[in-house]
Amino acid sequence: MVGKSASGRLYERVSDDLSARIASGAYTIGQRLPAERVLAQTYSVSRPTVREAIIALELDGLVEVRMGSGVYVTSTTPRGGKAAEADVGPFELLEARRAIEGEACALAAVRITDAELDALTGLIAEMHDENGRDIDRSEDADRRFHVLIAEATQNSPMVTAVEALWDARARSPQYKLLSDKAHAAGVIPRIDEHNIIVEALRTRDPERARTAMRGHLTRVLESIMEATEVHEMEQARARVAQQRRRYAALS
Numbered sequence: 001m002v003g004k005s006a007s008g009r010l011y012e013r014v015s016d017d018l019s020a021r022i023a024s025g026a027y028t029i030g031q032r033l034p035a036e037r038v039l040a041q042t043y044s045v046s047r048p049t050v051r052e053a054i055i056a057l058e059l060d061g062l063v064e065v066r067m068g069s070g071v072y073v074t075s076t077t078p079r080g081g082k083a084a085e086a087d088v089g090p091f092e093l094l095e096a097r098r099a100i101e102g103e104a105c106a107l108a109a110v111r112i113t114d115a116e117l118d119a120l121t122g123l124i125a126e127m128h129d130e131n132g133r134d135i136d137r138s139e140d141a142d143r144r145f146h147v148l149i150a151e152a153t154q155n156s157p158m159v160t161a162v163e164a165l166w167d168a169r170a171r172s173p174q175y176k177l178l179s180d181k182a183h184a185a186g187v188i189p190r191i192d193e194h195n196i197i198v199e200a201l202r203t204r205d206p207e208r209a210r211t212a213m214r215g216h217l218t219r220v221l222e223s224i225m226e227a228t229e230v231h232e233m234e235q236a237r238a239r240v241a242q243q244r245r246r247y248a249a250l251s
Contacts, residue, residue: 011052011089014043018053019083022062023076032070033063036230048091048225055174059084065230087172090179091221097165098217101146104162105197105213106206108152116152120145120198127189135183142189149201149213178228185227193219 018039021027033039039050054071057063061079063071078084123145130138143166150162169175193216200212 009086009089009092010045011049011056011092012086014039014045014049014053015056015086017043018057019060019062019078022057022073025076027073029073029076031073033073035070046091048221049089051178051225051228052089052091052174055090055177056084056086059173059177067230070230084173087174088168090172090175090224093165093169093172093175094217094221094224098214098221100158100161100165101149101217102210102214104150104153104158105201106210107155107158108149109201109204109206109209111154112149112152112201112204116148117198117202120148120194120201123148124191124194124198127194128191131188131191135188138189142194145194149197152201178224182224182227187223187227190216190219190223 018027018033027033033054034042036047036050036054039053040047043050054063054065057071058065060083061075062073062077064074065071123141126141127138127145130141147159147162147166150159153159197209197212197216200209203209
């Protein structure tokens, strides 16, 4: 376990401790950090939290993520001599969105108009068209889709909350770095999942709408985790050893 950070963010507690260990020489330049699952066990946190901490270290120039190998120390001091200002973590943000937007979708289900449903369908078409051309435009349509659902609740604090979450996403350098990695791996707004949300809203069933939105945001988190997975060398070696044993048994 680690002590509290000034902000109270769980990932920041982990990144602060790791950066202190790097500065003290516990982890030296060129050394590979322990595997993500080991760090999760060491700090008693989830793997998404560890992933957020590594992103923070990467932004500070302390580590380099090498896909297929691991996370390596590249500097003992942050870029510019000072750690970057911490912001909302990508996975804690998705956790909050799942809770808040799930309830917004449930409330919208009993208040949404046919015109708003048609507008949502139009935004899905826009996402579809832009997915293969301009990911920024596609994600802008994605934001407008989710904000429109909040507006359909006819509850101004709910709209403010959802807009604040999307503003935090746009502001956070941690989210931007993770998002860039996910885009490079092919993660884009999922048309089928947005269609499921609209279909649920058309039924005017709050529980179905809540489930559709929560399921969508859960899959967003899972797809980003999968796309940014760092396959450790031990895993690669284990697969090679397994293949060798299989081939030996066939010979």
